[in-house]
Amino acid sequence: MPPESWEKELNSIAPELIAELKEKKEPDKGLPPLELKGPLVMRFAPNPNGPPTIGSARGIVVNSEYTKKYHGKLIIRFDDTDPATKRPMLEAYDWYLDDCEWLGAKPNEVIIASDRIAKYYEVAEELIKKGGAYVCFCEQEEFKALKDAKKACPHREEAAEKNLESWKKMLSGGYKEQEAVLRIKTDITHKDPAIRDWVAFRIIKTPHPRPQVGDKYCAWPLLDFEGAVEDHLLGTTLIIRGKDLTDSETRQRYVYKYMGWTYPETMHWGRVQIHYEDLLSEDSISKETEYYLVVDGQKYGVPKQYVRPDEITTSLYENDINNKGYAVAVGYTTKGNIGFKKASKPYPLVELTSKNGFIMISEKTLIKNLGKLSTSGLKKAIAEGVYTGWDDPRVPTIRALRRRGIRPEALRKFMIDLGLGETDISLSLDTLYAENRKLIDPVSNRYFFVWNPVPLEIEGAEPKVAKAPLHPAKKEMREIPVGTKVLVCRSDVDILKIGERLRLKDLYNIEITGLSPLKAKFIGTDMDLVKKEKARIIHWAPPDGLKVKVLSPDGEYNGVGEPGIEKELDKVVQFERFGFVRIDSVDSEGVVAYFTHK
RNA sequence: GCUCCGAUAGUGUAGCACGGCCAAUCAUGUCAGACUCUCACUCUGACGACUGGGGUUCAAAUCCCCAUCGGAGCACCA
Incomplete structure (x- = not known):
């Protein structure tokens, strides 16, 4: 019996089976569904020390997509609690709000952490009273040595009253920077050294850039503490954040335990790098390319072999070599497109990533790896005039994409299609462009x-x-x-x-x-x-x-x-x-x- | 060094919680062709993957173990 007759036959006997079979083949669109036990409250929490980047867009889009889908609440919270090393930019607050709105992710609530320092002090005081936090006067290196040896520092066992006294002195500016910190008591013998007695507050005498705040405070919370308290105060029920913050959860749970709070659900995603692939001119790729490893214009090695660092003496950075001693290399296929390939298996290798952000490909081609630039790196490059500003087309910010004419729907779809994987990804903007082209070509x-x-x-x-x-x-x-x-x-x-x-x-x-x-x-x-x-x-x-x-x-x-x-x-x-x-x-x-x- | 996480086509994803509907989805990409007074769009076709090795099982992409590779944290950064 031919398949069509089968279908007809089956349709007459068991139509629901046919429906089920067809349904099974339908791919899931959009983000994976959530299993919610109650209302959904999510937050997107940037530090406004620069404008939102393509990476921020992921957070903005995914959070807003879920809160839209489940009629939840979306909060944008500015984690601007470092007036010194990651000093916020005053303009960036509005840039975030503006880019969010452009992306169709207007938040229901806007929270600025530097306005709410007093609330964090209250929680800190309560923690001290409960014996969950103590003021530590160790020097950084001193404490690290103790911590690595799973040993408590002498201040850990100080009485609550004494700690309270020291804490008050911290708040009133009685100590110099570096002199004292407030630590959360966790488990000093915890098998993961990242968890042991972490710092909740440190002293910073640099005034905050926001005039409303200025030099009002000299004890500033760190992200783990500020975030922990805020997520509770805001009633956050689901947190989605980068894999780099997975340890935060373990640390923050100590605060939640002392305070008797319930920790939100959490999800994580992997590291994202963006590579620009379209700079290869056609004549630089032949179908039968011979593969070389090229470092600083010199050919090394032979294809289909791992490249050993001892064959290469110039310009190899520590980060380019994995623990097996093989260079981490990048290849392109005979089809002419570029892909990053793990060096775990033989692959025709051509190039080497180098730490300065460039990848060498054969003799002719250079690829810029914009995704690697950090906000602070960009800030420096802009100040030096390498880029014209935060919306220079070479810069990976949302503002730059907007100026180039990328539609918000395209960026949204692109981010949703990335999904929520914990895999580290290296992606090409090609898909975003293809998405955008479909939108703009007809108009x-x-x-x-x-x-x-x-x-x-x-x-x-x-x-x-x-x-x-x-x-x-x-x-x-x-x-x-x-x-x-x-x-x-x-x-x-x-x-x-x-x-x-x-x-x-x-x-x-x-x-x-x-x-x-x-x-x-x-x-x-x-x-x-x-x-x-x-x-x-x-x-x-x-x-x-x-x-x-x-x-x-x-x-x-x-x-x-x-x-x-x-x-x-x-x-x-x-x-x-x-x-x-x-x-x-x-x-x-x-x-x-x-x-x-x- | 200690700790945690991950591995599906060139790239990104679906499938994995509950093993058979998976000779593995979708998008993008590449190639070929059609259309076209653009190298755009659209349409058709082709290409292309379960990291490796063991184990459990009648049956493994899916469960277990090991190896390999990758990433992250161990900050008075966020």
């Missing part, structure tokens, strides 16, 4: 933009007004007046030969008659000729067009665009045969556009 007008322009004189052509569709699926036309001279791209010119026939898109056909200077003659307007001869179709721009500059993650493109682009300010358009861009500014100097993606 983006088309224009010509010629980068690295080369003038082309056409004999026998009459000045005319070219008509081209604003969008291939719509009927509105754009009009481009053109004389006997046009501009074309250097990259198109480079491969031209005398006698070659080509089509200037939406204009007419030409035959090349000279290369330097570039000359051609008019040979008609007939499209059939183009189709018959399979002539190349290239785009062009009038010499008196608009000056256009495109800023993209991999550099600047300067050229000339057709008139009309200036009407698209703040919109995303497609520069044909170039890619999508967002028109960022228009003035007498010309047009500045931000590259969205191909």
